[in-house]
């Protein structure tokens with residue numbers, strides 16, 4: 001347990017995907033690590049002999065974050081991109097962090113520390129366990145995975161800040177990276193830059209950001225400033241200040257602020273899938289005894305509305321069971337790709353619906369259980 005755990009951003013939550021956390025801390029040998037082979041042959045490994053300043057900078061980050069340095073750092077010649085990335089083999093207990101030459105050139109030591117802390121924490125938080133959005137089975141799953149990816153960046157930025165020990169330098173590095181320019185061109189007036197966020201939300205955001213793996217630097221900067229105002233942060237680091245918000249409030253504010261840029265499409269589409277699953281699920285449970293009784297129709301109507309009930313009754317008139325079952329299963333196949341908290345919402349309400357059926361026949365129980373199983 002490291003203090004980074006308590007500062008992890010709420011929406012950066014691996015358990016949303018029911019993936020087992022990697023507990024295997026045993027060091028695996030890297031004879032067969034193609035990434036390492038390629039880096040050793042094409043980039044320069046950071047050692048105190050070759051890069052004394054960078055090496056010292058790295059040591060300070062590990063000291064601050066109270067983590068063991070199991071990493072190989074490499075600098076790669078790339079003067080076009082200001083980039084750092086953490087590459088690891090699955091199940092590995094160590095990782096490679098690659099930084100471009102442009103990044104090293106642009107940032108001073110303190111600013112670089114925030115980048116190093118950020119990358120190291122991607123490994124610590126096991127963000128590589130999140131499936132790639134490109135593996136998504138549905139559009140909504142794709143968007144949910146991107147949402148998790150953006151959330152992971154917020155956690156990593158906090159670690160970058162804590163690893164550099166300075167909010168100022170963390171924000172500076174962000175402004176440098178997003179503008180691509182260094183000290184000679186910039187005034188570090190962060191509130192002036194953040195005016196741009198207001199301007200962007202005033203014109204209803206930029207919905208293409210919904211497809212981005214990273215939040216905008218505007219959101220990331222805002223998020224970091226709010227985090228630095230949290231009670232938990234001040235308490236943990238005994239700053240003698242009280243903080244303005246609790247961390248939960250900060251996390252909600254950040255989520256809302258990102259949504260103001262990306263728009264609500266993801267929330268809307270998650271909600272639609274949940275509603276659809278509940279509607280077809282309720283019907284399927286009620287139909288367990290092959291009847292849709294008057295009382296059940298009333299309950300159904302109360303929950304899903306009169307109009308929906310009428311169209312369902314119409315459908316039942318012209319369809320047979322296999323057709324209905326197909327519709328139910330399609331809704332549940334889609335719902336099974338939702339994040340865990342949303343799937344739990346469906347399970348909870350479905351259980352209440354099941355408890356309210358006229359007859360707890362074996363068949364309605366079987367239907368109910370099959371739906372729950374499909375969801376998990």
Ligand SMILES: [Zn+2]
Nearest residue numbers: 118122153156
């Ligand atoms: Zn990152």
